[in-house]
Amino acid sequence: MLRKWITNHNQYTMLKAELKNKIKEKPISALSKDERKLVLSIRDKTKQKNRNNVTRTMAYLDYFKLHPEVHWSLLAHLVSRNAGWNMTDLKGEFLARLLTPKEQNDFYLFLERGNWLIFQDAYPQLLLYEASKKQKTSLFHLLTHLNVSRFMEPFWTHFWNNQSSPLLTTALIINEQNYIESRVILNDQYQKNVLHTILFRLQDVFELNHILIPYETQSIKQTNFVGGTVHHFSSLKDRILLGKKLYHDLYSIKSRLNYIIIWTEQHPHTGSRHDFWPHLFTDTKKISPSSNQLLPHTPTDLNKNGPRIYSPNLKDVWEDWTHSAAEDEDWFKDMAMFPLVKKKINDKEENVLNHYWNTIEKLEIAVFAKKLFTRHSRY
Structure with a gap:
């Protein structure tokens, strides 16, 4: 135990020194012909896979299959799945009736920009x-x-020499959340149109920011979940700590990790929540927009004959978006983020299934209340 502590302490000390040197580093040097060719090839491959949430989400999984030691790629695949589900929710059963078309579009662009930026950087x-x-x-x-x-x-170099997957994963979580902080979270356009709207203030009421990681065990053939909830999406620290917690949940139990991997391979990402709950969600709109669902009281009451909630495939409701180039500025200017590399997390697992079910019920009630209010306002 002491030897492990000394080893980890020495690694962090070394990384800290290297990061301090990076802050003072001189401008980058010129590339050789082969290096320039490789850089251009990487940029081209990234552009091809970064067309939409579905292509980038599956690219993460394909990469993980080839390089399973890069744990972050599996985590990114699962989180990106959730981004896609959030995007299609905007055109789904409930939010499409609670939000104006402009609000739907603004929120989609907020989600899409963040998803696109992280992919084009990572x-x-x-x-x-x-x-x-x-x-x-x-x-x-x-x-x-x-x-x-x-x-x-420094983290990639350390990973190359030591294959420390957890350390690299933590660094990537910190880097990507800092990368979108100024480009999306603090961006004036998204602050005005999304973060400061009534909708986003209601995030904590509806608890819409769930990250669901589905899996099925061999003994119980029903979908289970592990995951978490962002209660303050605009907090950089909270997003980083959630990322670290999700990584812990993902890799802390080997048998569950294997079930999660099997689930991802058996359920290609479409953006529809039908992917994980076909008994509750449908990607086909079969009912009139004015009707109301009569949902079962608990998730365990789900059955094949019950009513299903419309959750469309991404390609059916959102066209590919052409993004403006990302800002080049490097977020890394001081050592303020380094303590988060070692910071412990609350590793207690939350009942994300019940939390998500409560969200569905609240949305159903909100839609019913809006319909009732609209009806009475006519008189």
């Missing part, structure tokens, strides 16, 4: 590691040429 890192494996040499000095923060090079 996927080149994954491809560079893949190239390093093929060439059997570290290529991480090229990260800055891919506009990746200087924060990441």
Whole structure:
């Protein structure tokens, strides 16, 4: 135990020193012909896979199958699935009747921009590691040429030498959340149209920010969940700590991890919540918009003959969006984030299934109340 503590302490001390040097680092050097070719190839592959939430979500999973030691790619796949479900919720059974078309579009662009940005920053890192494996040499000095923060090079180099998956995963969580902080969360447009709207203030009431990680065990053939909830989405620290907790939940029980991986392989991502609960959700709109669902009292009451909630496939309700180029500024200017590398998390698992079910019930009530109010206001 003492030896492990000393080893970890020495690793953190070394990384801290390297990160401090990165802050003072001189401008990046010129590329060789082969390096320039590799950088252009990585950018092209990233662009091809970054068309929409479905393509990028599946790209993460495909990468994980080839490089399972990069734990973050599986975590990113599962979190990106949730981003897709949130996107289609905006055109689904409940939110489409609670939000105006403009609000639906603004919120979609908020989700899509964050999902797009993280992929275009993280996927080149994954491809560079893949190239390093093929060439059997570290290529991480090229990260800055891919506009990746200087924060990441020491962690990738350490991973290359030590294969410390948890440390790399933590670094990627910190990096990607900082990457979208100024570009999305603090962006004036999204602050005005999304974060400061009544809708977003109601996030804590409806608890819409669930991250659901589905799986099925061999003994019980029904969908189980592990995951968490962001109660303050605009808090950078909270998002990072949730990411660390989700990673812990994902990898803390090996048997469950295997079930989760099997589930992802057996259920291709479509953006519809039908992917994980076909007994409750349908990707086909069969009922009139004015009707109301009569949901069972608990998730365990679900059956094949009960009413189902409309949850469309992503491709059926949202077209591919052409994004403006990401800002080049590096977020890493001081060591303020480094303590979060070691910061402990609350590893107590929450009952995310019940939380999510309560959200569905609240949305159903809100739709009914709005319909009732609209009816009475006519008189």
